[in-house]
Every structure is written in C-alpha cells, then in structure tokens.
Amino acid sequence: LTLLGLESSCDDTAAAVVRGAPGAAQVLASVVEGQTGLHKEFGGVVPEIAARAHAERLDVCVKEALARAGLGFDALDGIAVTAGPGLIGGVVSGVMCAKGLAAGTGLPLIGVNHLAGHALTPRLTDGAAFPYLMLLVSGGHCQFLIARGPEEFTRLGGTIDDAPGEAFDKTARLLGLAQPGGPSVEAEAEQGAARRFAFPRPLLDRPGCDMSFSGLKTALLRTRDGVIADKGGLTRQDRADMCAGFQAAVVDVLAEKTRRALAAYLAESPAQPMLAVAGGVAANQPIRAALQAVCAEAGAGFTAPPLALCTDNAAMIAYAGLERMALGKVDDMTLAARPRWPLDKSAAPMLGSGK
Ligand code: ATP
Ligand code: FE
DSSP, X not given: OEEEEEEOSSSEEEEEEEEEETTEEEEEEEEEEEOHHHHGGGTSOOHHHHHHHHHHHHHHHHHHHHHHHTOOGGGOSEEEEEEXXXXXXXXXXXXXXXXXXXXXXXOOEEEEEHHHHHHHHHHHHHOOOSSEXXXXXXXXXXXXXXXXXXXXXXXXXXXXXXXXXXXXXXXXXXXXXXXXXXXXXXXXXXXXXXXXXXXXXXXXXXXXXXXXXXXHHXXXXXXXXXXXXXXXXXXXXXXXXXXXXXXXXXXXXXXHXXXXXXXXXXXXXXXXXXXEEESGGGGXXXXXXXXXXXXXXXXXXXXXXXXXXXXXXSHHHHXXXXXXXXXXXXXXXXXXXXXXXXXXXXXXXXXXXXX
C-alpha cells in the first residue's frame, strides 16, 4: 500500500508518502513546515494563526511530498489525515484538505488519531512487534501506553498537569534562555551541578505511573527569585546549576515511573519486550540514557525513533493510516475533526487512574 498523510493538529504543517505493509514500511517523502516564526511574538501557539497557515500551506506540502516521492495521485492507495486530537482549527484544515483530495481523486479517506501516529512510529522505524510499551513525552503529552494493535492501546498513566517539554520551555523562559527550552536547558545543565539546589520529585511517593511536572516550574521560580534576592542577579553558573537540578528531577521521575510501567508490562510476559520512546523530549541525552539503563536492568529492549519522526510529522500519520487500511478500515465524507480523542477509554484499573 502507498499512502499520502496529512498533519496539521498543532504548529507543524506536514505531508508525507509512505509505502509498504504493516511492520515493514518505508518513508518515501516527508515534508514538515514549522510555524515557530509565526507565533514567536505571542509566546505560544495562536490557534487562529495556526489554522490559517495550515489552510494556506497544506496543498503546497502535499505537492512537495508527491514531487519528492516522484509519484502522482494515481500511484496512491489512500489519503490519511490527522482527525484529532489537537487545535480544532488546524485539524479541520487538514480534514477538509484530505476530503477535497479524496473527492477529487476517488481515493479512500482514512482518519488517524495523532497519538496513534506517535505510538505506531516504532513499527515504521523498527518494525516493532506488538505488544510494546510506549512512552510519549513531548511539549503537549506525557503518557505510558501499551500498544497491542494498530487501534488497541492501554494507557498505564501519564502526567496529571504539564508535559515535561512544557516544563523545559518554562524553565528556559524563567532563566532567559532561548526557545525551544529543551535543548538550551540541556546544554546549560552540562555545565551545572545538579546538587546545589533541591528540586522536588513529584508523585514518586505514590503508587502507579502518573506524573506531575507543574510543581517543578514553581520550585524553579522560587529558587531563581531566592538567588536574585540574595545576590541581586543570576550568574551563568547559577543558571547552569538550576538547569542541572531541574533536569535531574525530570530524569529521576521519568526513570522511576518507567521502571513501574515496565514492571506492569513485563508482568504480561510479552514475547519481545521493548520500550519505545517518542516526542521531542526524547531528544534529551540524559533522559535517553536513564531510560536505556532502566530497560537494560529490566531485560527489555529500548528504541527511540530518529528525531524527525519523534516530533510531529506526517509520515507517522500516513503509516498509521496504512495500518488501518490493512485492517480494511476506511472513512467517508462524514469523517469528523475531533479536538479531544483519547487513545483508550479506560486507564488500567490495576494501576489506579491517579485522578
Ligand atoms: P505535541 O506533539 O505533543 O503536540 P509539541 O509539538 O510541543 O507537542 P514535540 O514537537 O514533540 O512536541 O516536542 C517539542 C518539545 O520537546 C518542546 O517542549 C521542547 O522543549 C522539547 N525538547 C526538544 N529537545 C529537547 C531536549 N534536548 N531536552 C528536553 N526537551 C526537549
Ligand atoms: Fe505530536
């Protein structure tokens, strides 16, 4: 099967072409146009601006993806599109564009859950076999999922407030470092001493896999203001020490909660136990190293897809569409755009929902 995929649920406009079979597919082309420049002066993604930009750029991205793949619409078997969850204006832009293309070409239309796209990426990049454990950790998400099938996921737990990427971004903002905060905080932390300031490890004292990161940014704000009150300003070293302390807290929380999620998953005796991590925060080297160590200790494999496929992209949407199509599932013109769309309806009862 050869599918075109469209993604427009946040601040990246993307189109891609993927070809192959479930667990054995290839990315023929992947085009991602970021919008960071458009939202820069507002300090966050402005939904209306994002939606307009998607509407203006989607067709251009589709053309570019087909050109790079060297294919025309006649070579395609279907058109996959993110139908949620996300900023609704952007999702509607993508769904309308996909419907137009499907109507014009007569190709089947396949609606894809954006989170399923992230969660199925290890099947595209590594041919991972079900069931595998997934940690999705980005600017907007943080959750553990057991992927059991293309549309079958069990959520083991996740953040009850902010996502770690958001906490990295806020930390950078509070310390006057460049955005996105993840890479700048990681770089500063390399020069810092993690022990100088004490940061909390929220929810480690509670059972289960739920996490919390909003307290960390409050702690950082207090620490920063404390140092400023004491010395009248921040030195480079103060900043580096705060970044190191903050990052160490995130590492500890993610490592311990991953240990627990792995234990719950391994209790099911999967044939080829494996943890896959995706999302922008997976780029962080100390976080990666900690997760890898936790897996080695538990006897599970570890994989992190290449960064371009970890962050928002349309290849994962085309691939998730391919998995659905292989199951004989296609949509029609009644396909709706959904702002909210949880991957599963119920949290695993044995672990407690945390809410
Ligand atoms: P989502 O895809 O969940 O809707 P998003 O688009 O914000 O959210 P991504 O593009 O996957 O998420 O990731 C961006 C986030 O990853 C940002 O918050 C950024 O700070 C963070 N990030 C990127 N690199 C690093 C790093 N080296 N260390 C920590 N965080 C990082
Ligand atoms: Fe995403």
